[in-house]
Every structure is written in C-alpha cells, then in structure tokens.
Amino acid sequence: MALGEFELIERYFTRPVRRAALGVGDDCALLQLRPGMQLATSTDLLIEGRHFLSTVAPERLGHKALAVNLSDLAACGAEPLGFTLSLALPVADAAWLERFSQGLFALADAHGCELVGGDTTRGPLAVNVSIFGEVPTGQALLRSGARTGDDVYVSGTLGDARLALEAFRGGLVLPGDAFQRVRVALEQPQPRVALGLALRGLATSAIDVSDGLAGDLAHVLRRSGVGATLRLDALPRSEVLTAQPETWQRQCLLSGGDDYELLFTAPAHRRDAVQAAAESACVPVSRIGAIEPEPGLRLVDGRGHPVEWQLSGFDHFRT
Amino acid sequence: MALGEFELIERYFTRPVRRAALGVGDDCALLQLRPGMQLATSTDLLIEGRHFLSTVAPERLGHKALAVNLSDLAACGAEPLGFTLSLALPVADAAWLERFSQGLFALADAHGCELVGGDTTRGPLAVNVSIFGEVPTGQALLRSGARTGDDVYVSGTLGDARLALEAFRGGLVLPGDAFQRVRVALEQPQPRVALGLALRGLATSAIDVSDGLAGDLAHVLRRSGVGATLRLDALPRSEVLTAQPETWQRQCLLSGGDDYELLFTAPAHRRDAVQAAAESACVPVSRIGAIEPEPGLRLVDGRGHPVEWQLSGFDHFRT
Helix, strand or coil: CECCHHHHHHHHCCCCCCCCCECECECCEEECCCCCEEEEEEEEEEEECCCECCCCCHHHHHHHHHHHHHHHHHHHCCEEEEEEEEEEECCCEHHHHHHHHHHHHHHHHHCCCEEEEEEEEECCCEEEEEEEEEEECCCCCCCCCCCCCCEEEEECCCCHHHHHHHHHHCCCCCCHHHHHHHHHHHHCCCCCHHHHHHCCCCCCEEEECCCCHHHHHHHHHHHHCCEEEEEHHHCCCCHHHHCCCHHHHHHHHHHCCCCCCEEEEECHHHHHHHHHHHHHCCCCEEEEEEEECCCEEEEECCCCCECCCCCCCCCCCCC | CECCHHHHHHHHHCCCCCCCCECECECCEEECCCCCEEEEEEEEEEEECCCECCCCCHHHHHHHHHHHHHHHHHHHCCEEEEEEEEEEECCCEHHHHHHHHHHHHHHHHHCCCEEEEEEEEECCCEEEEEEEEEEECCCCCCCCCCCCCCEEEEECCCCHHHHHHHHHHCCCCCCHHHHHHHHHHHHCCCCCHHHHHHCCCCCCEEEECCCCHHHHHHHHHHHHCCEEEEEHHHCCCCHHHHCCCHHHHHHHHHHCCCCCCEEEEECHHHHHHHHHHHHHCCCCEEEEEEEECCCEEEEECCCCCECCCCCCCCCCCCC
C-alpha cells in the first residue's frame, strides 16, 4: 500500500503531545524546560547494512533508533523529554511503518519521551533520531571527571551484541535459544536511563558503551587526563558469552560495540552508594577496575598479571 | 586521503563553543536557554539525488543543510542557538569535507548558531541537521493563527529554485548568467531569520515555503480553519522567471518548492508595521492576497477574474 508523505506522518507519527508545548505539524516543535535545567541533546544516524541488518524486525529497529539516543541521555544523567525522527524509506510500506512505529512508541512511552517533530523522505533506508532531555545546570555526567583512585564500573553485561553480529556474519554458530538471546541484545538494547539519573552527584564520569568498552573508556581517560587498569575476569558477561572460547570472549567484551551499557567512575569510598543506585535502577553494575595517574589502559588477569592486548574500538571509516 | 571517524570529527567539526555549555565530544551537548524562553527545534534530512544533485559544490551543500533548518526557526520567529549534524558519507574525503564544513560554518557564524554535536558514518551521502533556537514563551509564530481579513505576504521572490531544477533536468535552457542566478537560489537559499524575529507579535501565522507556495499555504489555511484568495500578478518573481512562458511562471511560483521564503499573515491594519519589519530585516515582502472565511485556496488574475489551477505541492512519496 503506497502512502503519501503527509498521510504517512499523520497516520503513524502524529500523536497528541503531553509535555511539549507544540508537537508534530508546525515548522518547529516547542519545548519548555523546567527552571534551573539545561537542555541535553544528542543525535544518532542508523544506516541499513552498517548499523542494522536488513533482516531486523521493523519494531526492533524502531526501538533501537530511539534506544541508542536514550542511552546518550542516560550517560549524561539527563531526563528524557522528547525527540525528532528523520526517516528515509525506499517505499512507504504501511505494514513496515505500523511495526516500526509500534517499537518506537513502546520505548518512548516507557521513558515518557515524546515524538515532537521530524522529516520523512524517500531514499536508502536510514533513521536519524535527535533527542532532548533536561538536567539540572552543572549536574550532567561528563567524560572528563574521572580522578585517580576512582573505581571503574559498567552496567549489565558486555559482548552479547557483538556475538550476535558474528553469528549473523557466519563467524560462529550458536544454538537457537542462545542466538535468540544475544540477538535481542543487538537488536533491542535497553538504555540505562534510570541508572544515569541515580548516578547524578555520585559518578565522577560516565559514557555509554557504543563503540566497545576499551575504545569508550579511552575517551574518558583522555578527557580526564588519567589512566586505568581493568580486571579481565571482572568484566560482566552473559552465560552465552561465557560458553565461548576465551579469545572470542575477550574480543567481544573489550571491542564488541553496540552494548549501550553505562561505563562510569565513582570514588572508592562511595561503593555502597553506587550499589544502592544500581538497585534503585534495577540494573546490576560491576566494579571492573580502577583509575590511576599513569595514562593508558592496562588489563590484568585474575591473578593480577598483565594481559597483552591490542585496542581496536569501532571506527566507521576504517572498517 | 582517508580519514578515521574521530580524526574527521576533530579536524572538521570540532570548534570551541561560545554559547553552549558543552559542545562536540561528549555523549550529549548541553545548552542553556535564557529565562522565559522556550526551545524551538526542527530537523531536516537531505538525501543525494532527491534534495540535492551530485553536481552541487560541497560548500553549497553545507550551506543548504543548515539553511533549510534555519528557515524553520525563522518561520517560528525563533532565535538560532545551535545545531547537530549527522553525516553519512560514501568515503571520508578530506577535500570534500573541507569545503562542506566551510559552507556550513560560514552560514552558522552569520547567524550565531554553533555546531554542538553530531554523528558521522559511512553510507550513501545524506545530511541531517537538527536545529535549536529559543523564543519567548507563547510568542512563537504558528501555522494556526491566520484570521479572516488578514493580509497574506511572502518574502523575496518565488520559483527560481524550481526553474534551476528544471534547467538541470533539461526541461528548459537558460542563458549562462540566468542559470547561475537561479542555481544560487536552489543551492544556497538565504534563511529569513531576521524577518522571522521582526514579525513576532505582528504576524498572525507563518510558515516557510519549502514544498511550494500553494501546498504550504494550504497547511496554514487548514490549521487556521480559513481560506484565501491570492492575486497571481502579485506573486513576486525574479527577472529570470519573468522572462519565462506564463505556464512555467505559474508552475514555479505556486508549486515550485525549495524557496525558503517566509509566507505569513498579518492584520490589514498593520501594513505599515509589516513594511517596517521587512525594512529592518533588509528583505522585501509582497502582499499577495487575503484570508477569507470560505475554506480553500482561490487564485485571481490582475483583473480579479478567477484562474483555474490544480494544487500540486511536493510529496516525497508521490514523485
């Protein structure tokens, strides 16, 4: 069924706004921030074949396009307000749009984050979301605040998304149920918004793990002017990943990408508060290392012995 | 010369921020609105072959990607603050990026609008800008405020961008200097930001002309619950367009698209104030018709006689 542009927007992407002063349908959307709040904004562009496979279910793509942006707000400790959606579609397919918008709005509703505007056009399948949140002025979690003596933490588990990608590519074979579990990690990541909010005033730095743990931690270390040592055996992994060979595990944990977990630092004397924050957000967090004055990232095994490894974060123009 | 993703961002798209609290390089950008202000935001996705031709100079593409978004702020009477840029590139070409960023930043600087974040990836050439501005709460110009008895105005001239597109497509031949003039209208539109600001408290409704005068005016009429009559001979056109056959003129004026002029309404008793606003913004505005209670859009010739015509606004999924 072929739809026109305005019919498409009206049918699938126009809903009454609740918090926004003005939503879809004018030249601009209007949003009111609360007094004392700063606007936090981020944007992510997902391209077919690069950020998602053509086999992905439309509702999962709708979910993921918003999830990766909510994850950026989470990493700043910002509260979601709204988002805009730019969509390039080869054809205006009603069944596809129905499922895509269901996945998108299910996650949006779960986070009280409303669609306030956008743009649709014909073109190679691409989805760009720009997201808006608010954070009390001066309280945003930044990449630059890690200090010597801080602990390093990560939420959830790492590496499943990469494992799923390798299974799709044919690089390994996973039993059916294991494949389905890691596939959800890749296609339907859960942004850690509640955790980000709970870490305000507690975490000294934060970033979301999108390009791989080692590469994303390197951003924090460089901006903070510090180094770190991570304990390989402390890196949290799922049962599915634990069943893989050690070299696979290491690659997926350190350079996996697409994890959308929060990587953060906090002072060592606030360990109880960090665990309380994790419990309040219903997300497990693992203490995986420590910040040190010497620049660079070091890795040790369970006995504290150095582990040789090569950093390989994801780079869209080198892979 | 091949560049990595982070090197590309660092070299071409990272500049010190002036107004933003935090710019490129963290999970989110942070912006502070002034007290009493609302956030106005819009987003536009430009796809090669659909919104721009592969022959466009990179600096003009950089200009246009931002211009079309500034035009949305203008249509709301909002003051530009900042923008994010999502860029999908087939290759990371240093010479192309140098020119693209020059065009982008020249326009950004002219409007005090800074790049605060973005995303780059490999993919079919596509540019998405999301823009942020501020407007005093309750003072944004909307599409819904046109009232019976208001005058209808448009800024600048209409139709040159469409004429250029037709010339590119081979549908007509223009002398060299005429072609260069209309080509600039297509590739380097000037957003009417100063006019939008000057129309606050004066215009009863506004929209920017992106899909064609008739189609965009129809949005205003529908949202305002009114109709209008336009005088065909009052529609402002360039010397180049005036030299074309009458049927071409009408098509380009009414259904041209890509004009990025402001179409607005204002009470008839405020004609002097409208002209003063136009002068203060250094943009000519033309009074082209009147708002009436009867729904629909009517067209009359220089003697007031009805002109038959068929609305054909631009639709990305029908063309």
